[in-house]
Amino acid sequence: MTGLFISFEGVDGVGKTTQVERLRAYLESCGHTVVTTREPGGTALGRAIRRVLLYGMDAGNGVVDEHDGDAADIAPRAEALLFAADRAQHVAEVIRPALGRGEAVITDRYLDSSLAYQAGGRELTAAEIRELSMWGTGGLLPDRTYLLDMDPALSHARLTHAEDRMESAGNAFQRRTREAFLALAAAEPERFRVIDAAQSIDAVWASIRADIDALLRGDVHGGTRDETRSGESA
Numbered sequence: 236m237t238g239l240f241i242s243f244e245g246v247d248g249v250g251k252t253t254q255v256e257r258l259r260a261y262l263e264s265c266g267h268t269v270v271t272t273r274e275p276g277g278t279a280l281g282r283a284i285r286r287v288l289l290y291g292m293d294a295g296n297g298v299v300d301e302h303d304g305d306a307a308d309i310a311p312r313a314e315a316l317l318f319a320a321d322r323a324q325h326v327a328e329v330i331r332p333a334l335g336r337g338e339a340v341i342t343d344r345y346l347d348s349s350l351a352y353q354a355g356g357r358e359l360t361a362a363e364i365r366e367l368s369m370w371g372t373g374g375l376l377p378d379r380t381y382l383l384d385m386d387p388a389l390s391h392a393r394l395t396h397a398e399d400r401m402e403s404a405g406n407a408f409q410r411r412t413r414e415a416f417l418a419l420a421a422a423e424p425e426r427f428r429v430i431d432a433a434q435s436i437d438a439v440w441a442s443i444r445a446d447i448d449a450l451l452r453g454d455v456h457g458g459t460r461d462e463t464r465s466g467e468s469a
Contacts (some may be wrong), residue, residue: 238334245383250336273343323371355415383432427459
């Protein structure tokens with residue numbers, strides 16, 4: 236499999252969408268064909284799952300009510316399975332085919348969000364979450380993961396839309412999630428680059444561009460894309 240697989244991670248409000256778009260435009264200017272996508276919701280199945288995950292059970296019937304009491308009733312293990320199902324379809328339908336064509340794939344969230352939000356925020360074990368997602372994806376990991384890091388209290392203040400289930404889970408949940416992201420990055424330093432998202436948009440982009448240039452030249456290493464030992468914890 237060829238191509239280039241990049242993921243962006245971080246708590247809500249850190250500016251992932253902005254940097255995904257900047258990287259897309261830059262890679263295209265360098266002659267790459269680029270696919271941008273996201274989790275959850277990168278496929279038709281994923282969009283249906285996304286509505287349920289973020290807005291509750293009525294959303295699955297086409298009625299989106301972010302204040303619906305049913306939104307809190309998704310059990311942690313069921314939530315993890317829904318995220319894994321979305322990811323399995325996402326990899327099979329979008330990511331692996333694009334990589335096989337030699338294209339660059341940039342995703343807004345991937346495996347590490349499940350590890351941080353479900354294992355860190357929801358207090359399931361990292362080993363359980365990782366094994367589930369690695370099985371669902373056939374062991375596919377990004378070549379590079381950019382973790383945009385910021386105090387959740389500051390990033391949350393940037394949000395301009397109504398809170399979804401994950402965004403409204405409380406300060407302690409968001410702090411645990413951030414700590415889990417940082418622990419993941421420390422455990423896989425070759426794959427991750429941690430960037431201070433409290434900087435200006437231009438400063439964040441400058442760090443990403445410098446690293447992606449070095450990665451494309453082969454001056455720095457990326458992660459191991461297809462991991463065979465899928466039962467390891469992060």
